[in-house]
Amino acid sequence: MMSDAISHAILPGIVVAFLLTQDLSSPLLVLAAGATGVLTVSLVELLGRTGLVARDAAIGLVFPALFSIGVVLIARYAGDVHLDTDAVLLGELAFAPFRRLTLLGVDLGPRSLYLMGAILFLQIALLLLFYKELKLATFDPAFAAAIGLAPAALHYGLMATVSVTVVGAFDAVGSVLVVALMVAPPAAAHFFVRRLSAFLALSAAFGIATAVVGYALARALDASIAGSMAVSAGAIFSLAFLLAPERGLVAAWLRRRSQRWEFAQETLAIHLLQHRGLPEEQEECRVAHLEQHLGWSAERAAEVVRRAENRGLVRREADLLSLSEAGVALGKERLST
Amino acid sequence: MTTTQPENAIEIADLTVAYRERPVLWDVDLVVPRGILMAVVGPNGAGKTTLIKAIMQLVRPAAGQVLILGRPIRAQRRIVAYVPQRGSVDWDFPTTVLDVVTMGRYGRLGWFRSPGRSERDAALETLRKVGMEELRDRQISQLSGGQQQRVFLARALVQDAEVYLMDEPFQGVDALTERAIVELLRELRARGKTVVVVHHDLQTVPEYFDWVTLLNVRRIASGPVAEVWTERNLRLAYGGRMAILAHELAPAPQLRASPAPDER
16 A cells, blocks of 8 residues: 555656756666655655544645645646656556667667666665565564664655665656555465565566566457556466465465364264253154254255264264264363364 | 663653543652552553553653663663553464563563574573463464463563563453462562553452552652552552552552543
8 A cells, every 4th residue: 555655756857857957767766766756655654643534534634735736746747748747657568678878879778677676775775685684574563663773764765765676676667666566466465374574585586477477468469568568477476375375365264264164073973962861862862852952954965974974983873863972072061172 | 781770660750641632640750669560550541551652652642751771761671570461462363372472571572683593592481481381383363362361471581681561461360370470579579670550459459469559640659568558658649549448458458449430
């Protein structure tokens, strides 16, 4: 949510820097975006701290305001340059290779490659340097403050880096794809890992897979590259969401189903235990009567009895049910807890 | 540390903390001697959590000063261990039990240095002590409330501090875990450490602790349980909101405080 907000809210910073430099490729644009990002986070923080609006609402209030200032500035002062709103929102990855970096008349390659390469290098360096500090400050800010790390400074530093990354990236790919790539791969990775280092590595791997698959898709369909990549980001997330072992939707559903049968067998064991050796036993402990007494459908009752028989919890003579020793033990154990 | 050890673990003078001009702590003076196990009790909204946070300088006091072993907290962070209330962490964060306990060594490491073998070993050793060794690779959200509390206790223990500040360590914990935690706290005291615990259950105060502070925005009383744990003081702290059976007060009073409407 915050990265989405930042990717939009930094627009006025870029526009102001552009108006000052009249140069779309100036590194000042990236710095201005970073500063605006920090401003965004500070404003959200300030608004949240008044206690008068909820935190989500604070984000929702700050970023449209800043974004619209950016849009107005473009419309008023820069209507005739490439910095139009479509380009900001969607970008056009296909044109990125044509924007070249030239130094002393020598063509060195696409400009975005150098810009994003430099940002990647900066991020890896910062991450290695502040790995444990960032981890603790994100996980448990109160404890981080208690041992003398500066969680607030770390938070703003992180957000400044996010802003720089966002502006560098959306020059190349547009803000929709920036948000897709910042949110979907980590969200997918979250289903698989328990450790932060593995989480970061897997997020990066999913990000790369998103780009490769998206590009192949775009070529195959002759469609927009950015659009195809956003689709592949969504697809990778959906697959992880459905199929991840343990935490995926399917795994959770299977687990719940087996727990339900387990619970039904326990219910049966307790029911039989309560009426064991009592006069009404003949009446209560018949398969045909489970329907009536436990409120189960005939099929469900038959299936529960079949499963309990297979597990050796229950014996069956004609229609009459009785508990085995294992069944008695299970019933007693469940009643005692 | 200098050659002359100061006598008091914590000295608080004229501490006032206000949220938006509403005083939560009002001119509190408090001296915590070294090597005691102290409970901080008082009704909801009495400022117990705020007191701990103010000692840690996590909230800014409107007035007053706090000394830890004779020096301000910013010089002493390494020797103070703090166990926040359970709600303060991001439970979805991808981190394991062992990882969380290792965080107790981060303060000692300081900026830039990464935890290595000795930090890991210390964390494992402490996990063994709290009986959580087998769960070391669990993601922390997969633990029960009592297990989570033990992990955070282990994180404080691994800091190997002089002063321990714990905000309701028994919250959401079963009776067995509570016993185990009390044993660990007594062990700390036996090693000369000072332990301050925000506590809710009045019945167990005389059994678990040797020192007690009664708080209700102001300091009502503070001292050895034998001297301070009286019906009069409890009435002062809890006001009328208490059903009290006077003859049961000593040694283990049956007290029940009804919660105040404004929980902080």
